[in-house]
Amino acid sequence: MADAETPVRRSSRDLRRAQRAAPLPDNLRPVQPGLSGGNYRPLSDSAVLRIHETAMRLLAEIGLADAPPSGVEILTRAGCTVSERGRLLFPRALVEDTLAKCARHFVLHGQNPRHDMEPWGKKVYFGTAGAAVSIVDTHGGYRESLITDLYDIGRIVDVLEHIHFFQRAVVPRDIPDPYEMDFNTCYASVMATTKHVGSSWVDPKHLAASLEMLHMVAGGERQWRERPFVSQSNCFVVPPMKFAFDACRCLELAVAGGMPVLLLSAGQAGATAPAALAGALAQEVAEVLAGLVYVNAIKPGHPAIFGTWCFVSDLRTGAMSGGSPEQALLSAAAGQMAHFYDLTGGTASGMTDSKVPDGQAGAEKALNHALVGNAGVNLIYESAGMHASLLGYSLESLIIDNDIIGATQRTIKGIDVSDEKLSFDTIKDVCLNGPGHYLGSGQTLQLMQTDYLYPAIGDRRSPNDWTERGALDIATRAAVKVKEILANHYPSHVADAVDAEIRRKFPVRLPRTAMHPAQAEPQVAVAGGKA
Numbered sequence: 001m002a003d004a005e006t007p008v009r010r011s012s013r014d015l016r017r018a019q020r021a022a023p024l025p026d027n028l029r030p031v032q033p034g035l036s037g038g039n040y041r042p043l044s045d046s047a048v049l050r051i052h053e054t055a056m057r058l059l060a061e062i063g064l065a066d067a068p069p070s071g072v073e074i075l076t077r078a079g080c081t082v083s084e085r086g087r088l089l090f091p092r093a094l095v096e097d098t099l100a101k102c103a104r105h106f107v108l109h110g111q112n113p114r115h116d117m118e119p120w121g122k123k124v125y126f127g128t129a130g131a132a133v134s135i136v137d138t139h140g141g142y143r144e145s146l147i148t149d150l151y152d153i154g155r156i157v158d159v160l161e162h163i164h165f166f167q168r169a170v171v172p173r174d175i176p177d178p179y180e181m182d183f184n185t186c187y188a189s190v191m192a193t194t195k196h197v198g199s200s201w202v203d204p205k206h207l208a209a210s211l212e213m214l215h216m217v218a219g220g221e222r223q224w225r226e227r228p229f230v231s232q233s234n235c236f237v238v239p240p241m242k243f244a245f246d247a248c249r250c251l252e253l254a255v256a257g258g259m260p261v262l263l264l265s266a267g268q269a270g271a272t273a274p275a276a277l278a279g280a281l282a283q284e285v286a287e288v289l290a291g292l293v294y295v296n297a298i299k300p301g302h303p304a305i306f307g308t309w310c311f312v313s314d315l316r317t318g319a320m321s322g323g324s325p326e327q328a329l330l331s332a333a334a335g336q337m338a339h340f341y342d343l344t345g346g347t348a349s350g351m352t353d354s355k356v357p358d359g360q361a362g363a364e365k366a367l368n369h370a371l372v373g374n375a376g377v378n379l380i381y382e383s384a385g386m387h388a389s390l391l392g393y394s395l396e397s398l399i400i401d402n403d404i405i406g407a408t409q410r411t412i413k414g415i416d417v418s419d420e421k422l423s424f425d426t427i428k429d430v431c432l433n434g435p436g437h438y439l440g441s442g443q444t445l446q447l448m449q450t451d452y453l454y455p456a457i458g459d460r461r462s463p464n465d466w467t468e469r470g471a472l473d474i475a476t477r478a479a480v481k482v483k484e485i486l487a488n489h490y491p492s493h494v495a496d497a498v499d500a501e502i503r504r505k506f507p508v509r510l511p512r513t514a515m516h517p518a519q520a521e522p523q524v525a526v527a528g529g530k531a
Helices: 002-021 045-062 069-078 092-101 147-157 178-192 204-218 221-226 245-256 277-298 325-341 359-374 395-413 424-432 442-450 463-468 474-488 496-505
Strands: 123-126 134-136 142-144 165-167 196-199 230-234 261-265 304-308 346-348 379-381
Touching: 045 092, 045 277, 045 325, 069 245, 069 277, 092 277, 123 359, 123 395, 147 165, 147 178, 147 395, 147 474, 165 178, 178 196, 178 204, 178 230, 204 221, 204 245, 204 496, 230 245, 245 261, 245 277, 261 277, 277 304, 277 325, 304 325, 325 346, 325 359, 359 379, 359 395, 395 474
Parallel strands: 123 379, 165 196, 196 230, 230 261, 261 304, 304 346, 346 379
Antiparallel strands: 134 142
16 A cells, blocks of 8 residues: 555655746746845944045045056046145045946846846845856865866856856966956856856956957947946955056956946955954945046946955954955945945855865855845855855855855845735634645645745755665755756857857867867867967
8 A cells, every 4th residue: 555655645746846846937936136135234324424434534535546647647637636645535525426426227237138137226136256266176176277167157157046147256277378368258258158247357458359259249349338248347456545557457448348347346354454344344435436436537427336345354364264254244234335325336245264065165155145135235246156265166066055045035035024925814714614734725835936945956855865865965966966057058149150250360268169069179260369
C-alpha cells in the first residue's frame, strides 16, 4: 500500500513545486525591480542637516586640489575660486544653484527596454560592480581573473531575477595593455547582458573608442544618445579632497558623449576618510557634490549618480572591512543623504570579508543588504559575488547572493494591510466552517506565488529528503547552477554582422568560441592596440 501511494504523493508535491516555479507576469511576482524602501533611517533629520552643513563648509573653506587645467577652467568659469594653496573652492551659492538645476528622475536604460530602471525617490535596484583581481572557487582557491570570466559573470547576471544591472566585476588580468583592457571590459559587458551596464576607463582615448563601439551596437550615435545603456563609473576624486587628473578628463568626455556618470567617491573611514563615521560621510558628500558641480558646469542636467561609496577600515590593521556593521550604517546613511538632495544615489553593499562562500559571507551580505536595501538606496553596487573585501569574485556566490537579494527585496516590499489581506472573512470561514487550518484555503493557494518568495538555490527540504538527494551544501548546489547556466545561456542580442565589424575595427580579445562554442573562430582582421 505504501509503495502504491508514494508516487501519488510525490507527484502531487512535484506538481506544486512546478506551479511555484512557473513564471509569473512581472506585476504579480512577490518582488520586482525598483521596490520602494526608506523605512530604515540611521540618521535623524537633524543629523542629515548637520552632515549637509559640514559638507558645504568643507567645499567653501577647504575645497579640492589637483584638478586638471580643463577642470580648473570649467569650474572657475562656473563660479569656483582658487585659494592661495591652489585648491578650488566651491561657494555655497554655486552648490545650491547646481542642486537646483541638476538631473533628476532619469532612466538608466538596458539594451532590452524591459530592463530599464527608474532609480529615483526611494526605489531600490541591486547590481554588481568592483575590480576584483581573482576568481574564487568553492574550495577557496584563488586565480587571476580573465576576460572570459568577466563575460561569464555578465551572462549569469543576464538570467538572474534579482540582480538588475551589471557593472564590471573583475579585472581581465590576461589583457595587460590599459587601452585593450578598458575597451574589452566594456565590450564583454555589453555582449554578455541586455541589462544596464557600468564600466570604467583610465584614459579619454580609451573611452572614445568604446563610445564608437557602443554607437555600432546601438545602431548609430543618435540611437545611443536616445537610450545610453552604459554608464561610466568614475572615481573622479582621490580622497581626501583631491581630484583624480585622468578620471576628470574621462568625466568630461563622458558628459560630452551622452553617457550617464556615476560620481564615485570611495574614501575609507580610518584611512582616506575620518574614522568617525559622521566625518567620513560628510567628506564624501562634499566630494560628490563637487563632482556634481563639475558635471553640471559642463552640461546642465546631465545624468549623474550621487555615488557616496563610504568604505570602512578595520582599525586594528588598516585593511578594508566590507562586511562590517559600520559599512552597513555608512551605506544606508549615504542613501539618506541622496534622498535629502532628491538625487539618484548609488552606494556599495555586500562586500564580505570572507574568502569563500560560507556562513560568514552569508551573514555579512544579508546584514548589509537588509539595512541598505531598506534604507531605500536607489542603486546598490557590489551586491553579488564579491569576497575578501573586493579582492576575489565567486560565480557560486553570485547565485547564492541572488537569493539573499531576493529575500531582502521581500522585506523592502513589506506587509500589505488592506482589507483583503487582513483576512477577516478567511479566518471566519476556516474557524466556523472549515477544517481548522488554512493549508487548502482559496486565499492560501492564491497567495502562494504572489506574496511568498521561494529561494532559487536555498534548501528547505526535510533532513531526510536532503540526505537522499546527496546532502549537498549551498556552495555545491550553486556550482551546479553555474555550470547549467554557462552551458546553455549565450546571449545573442548583438547581431553577428555588427560583432564582426567591431572585431575588424578594434582589438577584441574575447574569443568568439567563448561566446558561441558551436561555431568556429571566424577569420577576421584584428585592429592594433591603439585607440
